Amino acid sequence: MLEWLRRHLYWTPRQKLFTWIVVSAVVLGLGGFAISRWNDPEDRSCATGVERPAGSDECVGVNGDGHDFRVPDLTEIADAIGRENATLKDGEYATVAVLLPLTSADAGMRTKVLHEIQGAYAYQYRANHASNSETPKIRLVLANTGKGNAHWRSTVDRLAAMTGAPHRLRAVSGVATSSTEMREAVTALTGGGIAVVGTTITADDIANGPGAPNRYPGLARVSPTNSDEAKALAHFGRVDAAKALLVQDTRSGDHYTDTLKAAFTASLKGAPYEPQLFTSPADPTEEGTTANTFRQITHLICDTRAETVFFAGRHTQLRQFINALGSRGCTDRAFTILTGDEGSYLGADKLLDRNALKARLTVRYAALAHPDAWQPAPGRPVPATGGSTVAYSTFVTDIARASKKPVALADGQAIVAYDAMATAVHAIRQATPQGSRYPELADVVTQWPQVKGSLRVQGAGGWICLDNYGNPYNKAVPIVELALDGTQRFVQIAWPEGNPPTTACLPPKKK
Structure with missing residues (x-):
């Protein structure tokens, strides 16, 4: 039977011809599909202006149409920005970009990114709806540099x-980490004539100054440098160098850590102990093996007469160090840890051992902003200069529009981003000639030397009075303490110059 079917059904001349046609069609079809795939590569777009780079699943690029870069936490705020941008007419706006690692894998950075975008949007809305119809209006776009700013x-x-048209990008804000990648990004942007307003970059070497006045032409910052943070901490704590010790990261190339340890070293002249050293991983958000090193360092700290420990390192290692010092052998002695603004991550760090704070351990850091800094409280009057309750109250009203839920403010990120956006908008509008709809690109970068005195920005986190190099002069530095329940408790405002600025807020001539 099978033999009959083979000869009469499948292998008749007609069936042979049919089989050949079918097989040929399949082969040609597969070949055509392969050729089509070769000539038409995989579509890696995520949204307008955004795509997945080769070898990556991240959505990288620039978008202001409501795209959330496939980060669910950003969906609500990205949608709000998209809706606001959709109300703007071509020719009536200038664009400001917020440059951040939106798809970061680090939990602390993801929280920081969300809060910064919420703060930026809050001021965009104010600029477009509550600024006496000043022009140009502001279009906000999100710019993703990817995990570790790799892209x-x-x-x-x-x-x-x-x-150029239709975007007319006139400023870039964000630039939130003092990393090599961000230094290169700032170099490229300012080298291309684009104004940049850094939010939380604090490294002294990502700044202009008397020694290198045009290193980053058009760069302004709203946060104090690490040197100013260290000076503010010194004025606040009046630390006895004979009873102080520095714990520092030896990994070089991290501009935050490098300049922070230099600033702390300058504050600890005459200290009797050499610094205790550790080396963080190439990616400092990774745990690595530094916890083992800190366990050993705590033994050595107990061997000293130190009461204050200055910590120069990133937040992951800071948390590991706190955990280690909390279980030290000499718990009969009290210690205070003083560090830079990376301490702001501690409040949301679930790996922090809260019990460490019960072991006579105080953790304080120089914050960039804090929600209680400009709100009066019993026994804690608000300084007469350097900031105001009115400016902060305005921010509170504006930030409420950024989310259906209350925006977390304790880490200061939303406040700083709001102030950076305010500074960018101030420069854009000051640079716009009377009768024009928007400024020329080259005119925005020249505005920073005039942002002082009566032309200062009334920031929610304090006055922003820039020197001729775009750095904030004597900016308010909230000193914050990590409380036992994990909340970030405001202690008091400290000042790099020792006292608040005068009413004029005019930076003195630098020597």
Whole structure:
């Protein structure tokens, strides 16, 4: 039977011809599909202006249409920005980009990113709806540099291409980490004539100054440098160097850590002990093996007469150090840890051992902003200069629009981003000639030397009076303590110059 079917059904001349046609069609079809795939590569777009780079699943690029870069936490705020941008008419706006690692894998950075975008949007809305119809209106776009800022180059290139119509990019804010990648990004942006307003970059070497006045032409910052943070801490704590010790990261190339340890070293002249050293992983958000090193360092600290420990390192290692010092052998002695603004991550760090704070251990850091800094409280009057309750109250009203739920403010990120956006908008509008709808790109970068005195920005986190190099002069530095319940408790405002600025808020001539 099978033999009959083979000869009469499948292998008749007609069936042979049919079989050949079918097989040929399949082969040609597969070949055509392969050729089509070869000529038409996989579509890696995520949204307008955003795509997945080769070898990556991250959505990288620039977008202001409501795209959330596939980060669910950003969906609500990205949608709000998209709706606001959709109300703007072509020709009536200038664009400001917020440059951040939106798809960071680090939990602390993801929280920081969310809060910064919420703060930026809050001021965009104020600029467009509550500024006496000043022009131009402001379009806000989100610019993702990827995990570890690895894709900063392609994103910066895209921003550079947006300075003409219809976008008219006039400033970039964000730039939230003092890393090598961000230094290169700032170099590329300012080298292309684009104004940059850094939010939480504090490294002294990502700044202009008397020694290198045009290193980053057009860069302004709203946060104090690490040197100013260290000076503010010194004025606040009046630390006895003979009873102080420095614990520092030896990994070089991290501009936050490098300049912080230099600033702390300058504050600890005459200290009897050499610094205790550790080396963080290449990616400092990783746990690595530094917890073992800190366990040993705590033994050595108990061997000293130190009462205050200055910590120069990133937040992951700071948390490991606190956990280790909390279980030290000499718990009969009290210690105070003083560190920079990376301490702001501690409040949301679930790996922090809260019991460590019960072991006679106090953790304080120089914050960039805090919600209680400009609110009066019994026994804690608000300084007469350097900031105001009115400016902070305005921010509270504005930030409520950024989320259906209350925006977390304790880490200061939303406040700083709001102030950075306010500074960018101030420069854009000051640079706009009377009768024009928007400024020329080259005119925005020249505005920073005039942001002082009566032309200062009334920031929610304090006055922003810039020196001729774009750095904030004597900016308020809230000193914050990590409380036993994990909340970030405001202690008091400290000042890099020792006292609040005068009413004029005019930086003195630098020697």
